[in-house]
Amino acid sequence: xxxxxxxxxxxxxxxxxxxxxxxxxxxxxxxxxxxxxxxxxxxxxxxxxxxxxxxxxxxxxxxxxxxxxxxxxxxxx
Amino acid sequence: xxxxxxxxxxxxxxxxxxxxxxxxxxxxxxxxxxxxxxxxxxxxxxxxxxxxxxxxxxxxxxxxxxxxxxxxxxxxxxxxxxxxxxxxxxxxxxxxxxxxxxxxxxxxxxxxxxxxxxxxxxxxxxxxxxxxxxxxxxxxxxxxxxxxxxxxxxxxxxxxxxxxxxxxxxxxxxxxxxxxxxxxxxxxxxxxxxxxxxxxxxxxxxxxxxxxxxxxxxxxxxxxxxxxxxxxxxxxxxxxxxxxxxxxxxxxxxxxxxxxxxxxxxxxxxxxxxxxxxxxxxxxxxxxxxxxxxxxxxxxxxxxxxxxxxxxxxxxxxxxxxxxxxxxxxxxxxxxxxxxxxxxxxxxxxxxxxxxxxxxxxxxxxx
Numbered sequence: 001x002x003x004x005x006x007x008x009x010x011x012x013x014x015x016x017x018x019x020x021x022x023x024x025x026x027x028x029x030x031x032x033x034x035x036x037x038x039x040x041x042x043x044x045x046x047x048x049x050x051x052x053x054x055x056x057x058x059x060x061x062x063x064x065x066x067x068x069x070x071x072x073x074x075x076x077x
Numbered sequence: 078x079x080x081x082x083x084x085x086x087x088x089x090x091x092x093x094x095x096x097x098x099x100x101x102x103x104x105x106x107x108x109x110x111x112x113x114x115x116x117x118x119x120x121x122x123x124x125x126x127x128x129x130x131x132x133x134x135x136x137x138x139x140x141x142x143x144x145x146x147x148x149x150x151x152x153x154x155x156x157x158x159x160x161x162x163x164x165x166x167x168x169x170x171x172x173x174x175x176x177x178x179x180x181x182x183x184x185x186x187x188x189x190x191x192x193x194x195x196x197x198x199x200x201x202x203x204x205x206x207x208x209x210x211x212x213x214x215x216x217x218x219x220x221x222x223x224x225x226x227x228x229x230x231x232x233x234x235x236x237x238x239x240x241x242x243x244x245x246x247x248x249x250x251x252x253x254x255x256x257x258x259x260x261x262x263x264x265x266x267x268x269x270x271x272x273x274x275x276x277x278x279x280x281x282x283x284x285x286x287x288x289x290x291x292x293x294x295x296x297x298x299x300x301x302x303x304x305x306x307x308x309x310x311x312x313x314x315x316x317x318x319x320x321x322x323x324x325x326x327x328x329x330x331x332x333x334x335x336x337x338x339x340x341x342x343x344x345x346x347x348x349x350x351x352x353x354x355x356x357x358x359x360x361x362x363x364x365x366x367x368x369x370x371x372x373x374x375x376x377x378x379x380x381x382x383x384x385x386x387x388x389x390x391x392x393x394x395x396x397x398x399x400x401x402x403x404x405x406x407x408x409x410x411x412x413x414x415x416x417x418x419x420x421x422x423x424x425x426x427x428x429x430x431x432x433x434x435x436x437x438x439x440x441x442x443x444x
Contacts, residue, residue, distance in 0.1 A: 014388055014396070015408035019366050019442050042388050042396040042407050049406040053347060053365060 001062065001072055003035035004028040010068055014042035018050050021073065025056065028075050036071045037064050047071040079426025081380025086267075087222060087247065087359050087414035088384055093269030095317035100271060100310035107305030121305045128305070131312035132276060135319045136254055136261075144277050145308045147301060149246050149264020152275035153180040155289065155300070156260040157242045158188060160214040163284035164240070172196055173216040174204040174228070175402035178244055181216050182398075201351045202226040202403045206234035214240050219255055222247040223386055223399040223412060224350030225333075225359040230255040240283060248356060249276065250318040251326065259283045268318050269417065270311030273304060321417070326357040329415050332424050333360045336413055339428045343435055349405045359414040361386070363400070367409030367438050375434045376411070381427050384412040409435075 005028050009017035017038040025034050036047055044061070051058035051073055059072035083091070092100075107124045109117035126140075133140040146152040161169060170192030173181055185193055194212065196204050202224045208215050215235060220227045227248070235241060235257070243258040250268030254261065260283060265274035279285045292300065318325075334352075337360050341348045345365035364372065369387025376383055386397030387410040396407035413427070 015366055015368055015442075018408065019444065022366055022444065040388075045396060045401045045404065045407050049347075049363075049404065050365065053345060053406065 001033065001035075001059070003070075003072065004032040005034045007034065007036045009036055009038040009040070009043070011039060014040050014046060016040075017043045018046050021047065021050060022054070025073065025075055030075050030077060032075050033059065034073045034075065036073065037068050038071065039068055043071060044069065047073065079380075079429060080420070080423050082419060082423035082427060083382045083416060084413045084419070084423075084427065085382050085384050086416040086419075087356075087412065089266045089272065090269040091416055092271060093314035093317050093417070096270050096310040096314035099313035100306055103306035103309045107309060111303060111305065124309050125303055125305050128308040128312040131316055135250070135312075135315045136276075136278065138254075138261075138278050139281060142278050142281055144279075145303055145311075146275035146277050147273055147304070149262060149267065149275040150180040150183075151300075152262035152264065152277040153178065153244055153246075154184045154187075155287070156262045156277050156279070157181060157184050157214065157216055158288035159279070159285045160240045160242055160260055160283070161188070162286040162288040164213060167213045168192070168211070170194065170212050171214045171216055172208050172212050172239075174198060174218065176202050176204070176221050176223070176399045177216055177218055178222055178246065179398075181218075181242075181244060185216075198402050200403055200405070202349070202399065203351065203354075204228050204233065208233070208235050208239070210236035210239065212236075212239050214242050216242040216244065218247065219243055219245040220248040220252070220356050221350070221399060223397060224361045224403070225355040226351040227252075227354045227356070228255075229354075230257050233257075247359075250315050251322060251357060260285060265307075265311035265314065268315055270314040271307045274307045274311040276311075318417075325417050329358040329417075329419070332415060332419065332421070333358065333413075335424060336360050336428065337362075340431065343432050346435070347406055349400070349403060358416075359412065361400075361410065361412045363387075363406035364409035364411070364435050365406060366442055366444050367435055368442075369408055369410050371438050371441075372409060372411060372434065375438065376427075376430065379430045379434070381430060384414070386410045386412065 057074040111122035172194040240259040249263035261278040266272040
């Protein structure tokens with residue numbers, strides 16, 4: 001899935017990927033898609049939890065070209 | 078200066094005064110081998126039998142169902158694997174909740190089976206059934222050690238005749254046991270007894286066999302030379318804790334309610350676990366955008382000792398399986414657990430420090 005904003009968080013440890021997401025998701029318009037590529041295993045739980053806490057929509061996860069999980073978030077507000 | 082506080086009783090409760098007195102007295106009397114027929118041996122045997130009788134009475138079980146192990150972890154390993162060894166015809170697969178203590182997981186990993194079944198939990202950490210039939214055993218804790226949620230053991234949809242192993246480590250002494258169990262495990266230092274004493278209870282009539290190398294029997298489910306003074310001290314602490322638990326639990330429950338409300342009022346903090354059906358003395362919450370290690374370190378600098386399930390604070394560098402299974406935030410995690418003498422003033426001090434610490438760490442991250 002093509003995202004409006006790609007956040008490369010490879011090699012970052014928790015909570016840095018979620019901090020990056022929290023700081024930058026407003027760069028896309030409401031309805032826009034943000035992708036967070038993260039090697040840190042905590043992102044698997046923490047990106048969906050962030051969506052729930054911040055009222056954003058968690059779309060799902062798919063592997064990037066290098067196999068790293070890419071977590072997809074739709075800006076809802 | 079507000080009073081500092083050790084707020085990690087769920088890792089280990091300080092020694093109860095009743096245990097200290099008993100331990101000191103028993104150290105001089107309980108040294109001999111309780112298997113021997115001479116006077117000092119008979120004396121040690123008397124003390125050990127007394128410890129067993131007290132623990133049985135406090136738990137509402139039979140004395141001959143109780144044995145002492147050298148740790149809670151050992152009680153879990155022997156208890157759970159003994160259920161499989163006792164019914165070899167039932168196969169090796171075990172169903173266990175996704176939020177069991179690592180002692181359960183390590184026991185099952187050691188005896189790997191492709192067929193183990195993980196029972197999911199809901200957002201509050203409560204195990205949901207149904208449990209499939211045809212397994213060697215089912216392992217479900219009495220209460221969760223990280224988030225405090227009580228497991229609905231007496232309402233769980235369990236297949237008939239599948240034995241139930243209950244890790245009661247988080248609740249033993251603090252709360253009555255559930256009605257349903259076949260084998261129970263507990264750990265004395267979690268209720269204010271000394272470290273190095275586990276309790277294993279095998280219900281009469283259960284198919285249970287020692288899954289480890291045996292030795293000359295003292296009783297069939299124990300192992301090694303017993304630490305008689307520590308067992309007696311653990312029993313004394315348990316008796317004291319059970320006697321005072323109505324008063325202590327009510328006080329702790331109210332203090333935890335205050336911490337839950339105050340933590341939830343900090344922006345972007347999620348308080349997890351069941352707010353009502355929970356252990357009286359424990360609460361866990363997670364702070365968005367906050368590094369767990371920084372949080373624990375900063376709180377410690379201000380005099381508050383807390384635990385954390387965040388990856389950066391774990392020996393394994395992976396986030397807490399419990400928080401993961403519940404689907405709640407794993408970073409910025411703090412577990413607060415009160416000792417029996419934690420005061421209102423200590424909680425006030427902690428609650429005054431918490432929002433500042435969270436704000437400072439977020440500010441450092443540019444948020």
